[in-house]
Amino acid sequence: MTVVNRSWNRLSLPGKIIFTALPVMIVLAFATVLGIILLGGPVLDLLSHNLPVVRFVVAVTIVLLMTVPTAFLIIYMEMKIIALMNLRIGPDRVGPAGSLLSVVHGLKVLMKEDFTPTGADPIVFTWAPVVTYLASVMTLLVIPFAPGIFGQDLNLGLLYFFAIGGLSVVGLLMAGWSSYNKYSLLGGLRSAAQVVSYEIPLTLSVVGLILLAGTMSLNQIAQQQSGWFTDWFVFRQPLGFLIFFIAATAEANRTPFDLTEADSEIVAGFATEYSGMRFGFFFFAEYVNVFIISALTVTLFLGAWNAPFQWPWQVTVNLDPGALGIELLILFAVVPLILTLAFAAPIWMLGGARVKGWMALLGGFILANLALGAIVVGIAYIGFEWVSGLLWFLGKTYVLVFTFVWMRGTLPRVRIDQLMDFAWKWLLPASLLNLFVTAAAIVVFESVKAS
Amino acid sequence: MSLIPGLGIAKGMALTLRRFFEPKVTVMYPEDRRDPPHKFRGRLQLLYDEWGTLKCETCFQCAQACPIECIDMGGMDTRGRFHVHWGAPETYGERREESALRRSGRTVPDPAYLPFAAIDVTRVDAILEEYDHDPAHMLQILEATQVAYGYLPVASLKRISQRTGAWYAMIYGTASYYGHLRFEPAEASDQAAAVAAHRPPEADYLAAFDAALAGAVKRGRGRTNPGTAGTPGDPTRPDR
Numbered sequence: 018m019t020v021v022n023r024s025w026n027r028l029s030l031p032g033k034i035i036f037t038a039l040p041v042m043i044v045l046a047f048a049t050v051l052g053i054i055l056l057g058g059p060v061l062d063l064l065s066h067n068l069p070v071v072r073f074v075v076a077v078t079i080v081l082l083m084t085v086p087t088a089f090l091i092i093y094m095e096m097k098i099i100a101l102m103n104l105r106i107g108p109d110r111v112g113p114a115g116s117l118l119s120v121v122h123g124l125k126v127l128m129k130e131d132f133t134p135t136g137a138d139p140i141v142f143t144w145a146p147v148v149t150y151l152a153s154v155m156t157l158l159v160i161p162f163a164p165g166i167f168g169q170d171l172n173l174g175l176l177y178f179f180a181i182g183g184l185s186v187v188g189l190l191m192a193g194w195s196s197y198n199k200y201s202l203l204g205g206l207r208s209a210a211q212v213v214s215y216e217i218p219l220t221l222s223v224v225g226l227i228l229l230a231g232t233m234s235l236n237q238i239a240q241q242q243s244g245w246f247t248d249w250f251v252f253r254q255p256l257g258f259l260i261f262f263i264a265a266t267a268e269a270n271r272t273p274f275d276l277t278e279a280d281s282e283i284v285a286g287f288a289t290e291y292s293g294m295r296f297g298f299f300f301f302a303e304y305v306n307v308f309i310i311s312a313l314t315v316t317l318f319l320g321a322w323n324a325p326f327q328w329p330w331q332v333t334v335n336l337d338p339g340a341l342g343i344e345l346l347i348l349f350a351v352v353p354l355i356l357t358l359a360f361a362a363p364i365w366m367l368g369g370a371r372v373k374g375w376m377a378l379l380g381g382f383i384l385a386n387l388a389l390g391a392i393v394v395g396i397a398y399i400g401f402e403w404v405s406g407l408l409w410f411l412g413k414t415y416v417l418v419f420t421f422v423w424m425r426g427t428l429p430r431v432r433i434d435q436l437m438d439f440a441w442k443w444l445l446p447a448s449l450l451n452l453f454v455t456a457a458a459i460v461v462f463e464s465v466k467a468s
Numbered sequence: 469m470s471l472i473p474g475l476g477i478a479k480g481m482a483l484t485l486r487r488f489f490e491p492k493v494t495v496m497y498p499e500d501r502r503d504p505p506h507k508f509r510g511r512l513q514l515l516y517d518e519w520g521t522l523k524c525e526t527c528f529q530c531a532q533a534c535p536i537e538c539i540d541m542g543g544m545d546t547r548g549r550f551h552v553h554w555g556a557p558e559t560y561g562e563r564r565e566e567s568a569l570r571r572s573g574r575t576v577p578d579p580a581y582l583p584f585a586a587i588d589v590t591r592v593d594a595i596l597e598e599y600d601h602d603p604a605h606m607l608q609i610l611e612a613t614q615v616a617y618g619y620l621p622v623a624s625l626k627r628i629s630q631r632t633g634a635w636y637a638m639i640y641g642t643a644s645y646y647g648h649l650r651f652e653p654a655e656a657s658d659q660a661a662a663v664a665a666h667r668p669p670e671a672d673y674l675a676a677f678d679a680a681l682a683g684a685v686k687r688g689r690g691r692t693n694p695g696t697a698g699t700p701g702d703p704t705r706p707d708r
């Protein structure tokens with residue numbers, strides 16, 4: 018046994034990993050720096066000359082990447098909120114308050130056998146979840162999350178949204194058709210019937226809003242709702258909002274219209290034969306759909322990124338830390354120390370004999386970090402429009418997501434004939450009425466204004 | 469359907485939102501082991517001491533206390549002289565009482581469904597003849613029968629069922645529905661007497677009712693034997 022062998026065997030597992038990875042990382046870091054120095058200028062030039070392409074690639078990557086944690090978060094919300102409404106505790110083992118349970122679920126799905134039934138059409142069978150998932154994810158490209166933060170400001174954004182969102186039906190039908198299972202096929206047809214039926218009132222309920230806004234660009238629709246919350250379109254199109262919300266619930270296959278999935282009754286309909294990550298994609302697509310539908314409702318009716326109120330006075334933050342020069346470094350070094358001591362002092366003085374010095378210091382450190390974080394977020398909120406916009410947008414969206422979960426915790430499932438009756442006999446006439454009334458009101462208003 | 473559409477949905481949503489904030493009922497089992505419920509007794513088991521002999525001393529207290537008679541014991545007494553089984557018989561009698569039966573969920577024996585003693589059916593037949601064997605007059609038939617026998621013997625009910633063609637269950641239902649009809653002689657049951665002692669108005673009322681019935685039957689029909697009307701302690705009481 019050589020010396021090298023013996024030394025290697027004496028290393029623990031983390032030691033082996035670090036021993037192997039560290040040199041590789043050092044070499045990679047040097048190579049990256051060298052590459053940036055040598056090729057940085059030309060590459061940046063190339064990228065800046067093809068900004069739309071760069072923007073598209075970055076947007077698609079970010080959108081694809083953000084759907085995964087979003088789905089995890091919404092799955093966790095669903096488990097936890099419904100549990101709390103059932104007087105249970107819900108997930109509480111993995112991570113803080115069980116928040117990593119959905120991640121563990123994702124890993125579990127990844128590890129499961131990816132099974133293709135005999136007789137299935139393997140190509141269509143494999144592509145069906147991809148189509149469904151991508152149809153959901155691609156709609157995110159036109160959603161304006163904050164001023165300046167959107168994938169692409171299409172002037173036909175809303176039309177694009179409905180067109181691409183409607184593609185998910187194709188995925189469902191593909192899944193049902195290629196499974197070589199009559200129950201899957203029936204489930205696929207059922208869900209296609211439902212989604213196609215609700216597509217019509219969903220789209221029609223927005224036409225009144227398009228007439229009012231005069232544009233189909235989601236970005237401009239969002240800009241038109243700035244000001245107080247009374248400027249939001251929900252107050253100018255209440256019936257439209259109601260129809261849109263109900264139809265969107267059906268469109269996202271959520272309770273009380275989740276006949277296609279109906280976990281408690283049928284074996285997930287079109288997804289009967291799916292397992293492993295291919296099923297996981299359907300599952301993910303469902304929860305991404307919830308987020309997307311909520312985001313679109315917020316964008317169209319609930320003021321998008323606009324805050325519901327305006328500051329009565331103008332608040333501006335004019336910080337120029339660069340002006341401090343070398344003192345900035347001293348500030349960075351000293352301020353955390355001073356803040357920690359400042360927060361630790363009252364704990365130590367008020368705590369009495371039971372609080373030891375290190376406890377007070379730890380508490381002071383945590384409190385100081387919280388205070389600094391709050392200050393930073395506050396400054397960012399005031400100073401950067403996109404930060405406040407993003408906070409408001411995500412806040413409203415997750416309130417709507419909570420509403421969807423809340424509905425799932427409350428409402429029973431409707432029957433398939435009630436579902437179809439409701440779409441064709443109630444929602445469609447109501448959305449047409451909304452459209453005609455809105456159009457008539459606009460005509461009257463315009464003529465009065467002109468005369 | 470309520471007047472305002474969607475009101476039920478709103479109510480349900482409000483309910484779930486209230487539940488959302490209420491304290492939770494989950495017991496975190498492995499960490500938090502609650503005491504068993506007050507009446508929990510676990511599994512019944514004969515325990516051995518460290519020398520391998522039974523800890524049971526055959527004192528029968530458990531068997532006596534058991535409300536559902538699931539403990540049955542037999543064995544030698546503590547000195548190993550006499551074979552004992554079931555303990556002292558007199559302590560078990562009270563477990564057969566109707567209140568104990570009801571308390572422990574067992575079926576309470578009903579004289580109407582037990583083997584019954586034969587009676588002199590001529591009086592029932594006479595009453596049935598009077599009413600033309602018509603089951604539509606069941607209440608009058610039963611009342612006249614009670615006047616004739618002092619109570620409603622099971623044999624008379626069977627006879628009525630046989631002759632009128634009415635179901636026995638229907639007759640029994642009619643008879644058990646009315647408070648003034650009884651299946652036992654008036655003072656045969658100690659319980660009835662105790663109840664009557666506690667409730668003199670009801671006893672008075674029932675006595676007056678019996679008298680009125682006897683009078684009405686006597687006046688209206690005249691065939692009923694007044695001597696047997698309301699005779700206490702009829703010898704043909706059903707055998708329990």
